[in-house]
Amino acid sequence: MKELRAFLIFSVSMACAFSVGCGGGGSSSTSSQTITSSGTNVASISVNGGPLGDYDDAAFASLTVCVPGTSTCQTVDNILVDTGSSGLRILSSALTVSLPPQNASNGNPVFECFPFVSGYTWGPVQIADVEIAGEKASSAPIEVIGTNTPVPTGCLDLGLPSSDTLDTLGANGILGVGLSAQDCGPDCPTSIYYECPSSSCQGISQSLAQQVPNPVSLFSTDNNGVIVELPSVSGGEEASVSGSLVFGIATEANNALGGATVYTADSSGSFTTTYNNVAYNESFIDSGSNGFYFLDSGLAGMPLCGDESGFYCPSGTVNISATNRGTNGTSGTVNFSIASADALFSSNDSALSDLGGPSSGGNLFDWGLPFFFGRNVFVAIQGQNAPGGTPPYWAY
Amino acid sequence: MHKRRSHSMNSKLLLAGAMLTIFVTAFPARASLGGDTASVQADQLYMQGTRQTIAAESYTVHEIQAGAGAVVREYVSPAGKVFGLAWHGRWPPNMRQLLGSYFEQYVQAAKAQSGYRRGRRPLMIEQPGLVVQMGGHPRAFAGMAYVPEMLPPGVRAEEIQ
Numbered sequence: 001m002k003e004l005r006a007f008l009i010f011s012v013s014m015a016c017a018f019s020v021g022c023g024g025g026g027s028s029s030t031s032s033q034t035i036t037s038s039g040t041n042v043a044s045i046s047v048n049g050g051p052l053g054d055y056d057d058a059a060f061a062s063l064t065v066c067v068p069g070t071s072t073c074q075t076v077d078n079i080l081v082d083t084g085s086s087g088l089r090i091l092s093s094a095l096t097v098s099l100p101p102q103n104a105s106n107g108n109p110v111f112e113c114f115p116f117v118s119g120y121t122w123g124p125v126q127i128a129d130v131e132i133a134g135e136k137a138s139s140a141p142i143e144v145i146g147t148n149t150p151v152p153t154g155c156l157d158l159g160l161p162s163s164d165t166l167d168t169l170g171a172n173g174i175l176g177v178g179l180s181a182q183d184c185g186p187d188c189p190t191s192i193y194y195e196c197p198s199s200s201c202q203g204i205s206q207s208l209a210q211q212v213p214n215p216v217s218l219f220s221t222d223n224n225g226v227i228v229e230l231p232s233v234s235g236g237e238e239a240s241v242s243g244s245l246v247f248g249i250a251t252e253a254n255n256a257l258g259g260a261t262v263y264t265a266d267s268s269g270s271f272t273t274t275y276n277n278v279a280y281n282e283s284f285i286d287s288g289s290n291g292f293y294f295l296d297s298g299l300a301g302m303p304l305c306g307d308e309s310g311f312y313c314p315s316g317t318v319n320i321s322a323t324n325r326g327t328n329g330t331s332g333t334v335n336f337s338i339a340s341a342d343a344l345f346s347s348n349d350s351a352l353s354d355l356g357g358p359s360s361g362g363n364l365f366d367w368g369l370p371f372f373f374g375r376n377v378f379v380a381i382q383g384q385n386a387p388g389g390t391p392p393y394w395a396y
Numbered sequence: 397m398h399k400r401r402s403h404s405m406n407s408k409l410l411l412a413g414a415m416l417t418i419f420v421t422a423f424p425a426r427a428s429l430g431g432d433t434a435s436v437q438a439d440q441l442y443m444q445g446t447r448q449t450i451a452a453e454s455y456t457v458h459e460i461q462a463g464a465g466a467v468v469r470e471y472v473s474p475a476g477k478v479f480g481l482a483w484h485g486r487w488p489p490n491m492r493q494l495l496g497s498y499f500e501q502y503v504q505a506a507k508a509q510s511g512y513r514r515g516r517r518p519l520m521i522e523q524p525g526l527v528v529q530m531g532g533h534p535r536a537f538a539g540m541a542y543v544p545e546m547l548p549p550g551v552r553a554e555e556i557q
Contacts, residue, residue: 084534358520
């Protein structure tokens with residue numbers, strides 16, 4: 001049965017790979033996109049390669065951190081905007097202000113090992129006033145990445161690469177503006193947060209109130225989510241494109257939901273993407289993934305690139321359709337394209353609308369940054385009120 | 397007589413205890429991938445989870461369920477060896493526990509992939525002796541691993557999920 005299913009999937013995807021518009025359905029018109037450029041709730045973002053100039057498909061913003069309650073502040077640029085996680089993390093090497101630590105009830109400083117698929121971040125939790133555009137999150141715990149305190153065994157045993165330097169992170173920090181108000185959530189396991197006396201670190205179960213929060217949830221207004229607004233990429237690749245990160249959904253004149261369709265997510269931040277009649281129910285929209293990542297080479301009908309097995313290298317541009325379905329039952333078709341990563345990488349362009357690769361280790365479609373080009377994507381935070389549905393949701 | 401016998405019993409217990417200690421020291425309670433069914437039990441103990449066994453034509457799946465929705469499936473060949481693993485949950489699993497003797501190879505390969513080209517993307521390791529794939533995001537990770545040459549005849553890698 002499984003073999004039959006796999007054969008059918010393979011056969012259909014091979015047919016699809018070479019036919020435009022396979023899967024049918026409507027297209028996402030980009031002609032009506034309006035990018036908000038002014039307002040106290042609007043921060044500029046840019047897909048420009050980042051601080052080292054060679055980061056494909058990531059949006060960067062600038063923000064200010066202050067010692068809480070003081071005017072001792074510092075602006076940090078090149079912070080990667082990530083709708084796939086929650087919480088602000090900044091490299092210690094990019095910080096010049098000295099922020100107070102978060103201490104556990106016994107007085108020991110709290111540290112965090114935060115895992116991403118691409119690598120973990122390790123460092124102390126510190127407290128800052130976080131300012132971006134005209135918004136402010138007062139006394140917000142943030143993770144300061146990079147420290148002399150040794151990485152504890154529970155973190156090393158994940159086996160993930162370390163993303164604790166400018167070189168390995170490719171950014172000065174990560175601004176997690178995802179679907180949840182805290183980074184870890186209820187029942188946070190003891191492999192994430194640690195208390196570190198001078199001897200060695202011990203895993204702790206950090207309460208929600210003490211966890212690193214999505215800073216947006218701490219704003220006094222415009223705190224129910226964000227809109228990521230990026231223009232379409234002309235000709236499939238451009239050196240850079242610029243847009244806006246808008247705070248709040250339907251809280252101001254410039255952030256109405258408008259005609260966007262709401263797709264609600266489950267508590268782990270997933271919805272269902274269906275491709276060739278197979279449903280992938282751990283799918284997600286993530287500006288922090290730098291491509292469309294889905295299926296494997298066989299199911300997608302696309303070859304991997306030679307050396308870089310993490311990307312697809314079809315001989316031409318392949319058009320693909322898939323259908324997203326929220327837990328609210330709303331569904332809609334998305335058309336996208338994949339081009340050869342080798343060809344895309346041969347230029348120095350940083351905004352690549354057709355970059356993709358496999359993600360076969362799970363039951364998922366990962367709608368990375370290229371999904372955001374040409375459409376405004378709303379991200380509504382769980383536990384907050386927002387129009388059109390019950391957060392957590394995406395709308396576009 | 398009774399006394400001597402008791403002494404002898406104690407000696408045997410001591411000897412057994414010593415042997416057990418040596419066994420535990422020589423074979424730490426980990427090493428699932430490539431290990432035998434006992435290593436599956438070690439993983440279950442480590443995860444403090446419940447286990448159910450599902451028989452397929454060419455292998456047996458041991459599914460371990462732990463807290464917060466964490467699930468690990470271990471694929472055991474007719475020869476009694478774990479040839480593949482799949483997992484999903486809110487956070488990545490303890491890969492040292494699950495990959496055992498393959499852990500260091502995994503660590504080196506993951507590091508090499510992350511250094512290949514800047515960018516945040518799923519993990520895809522395909523080496524002759526080890527395949528590991530992981531995707532997802534904080535609060536929803538999923539992945540799989542297998543040893544290609546250990547796949548039983550007729551079993552395809554896609555079955556490990």
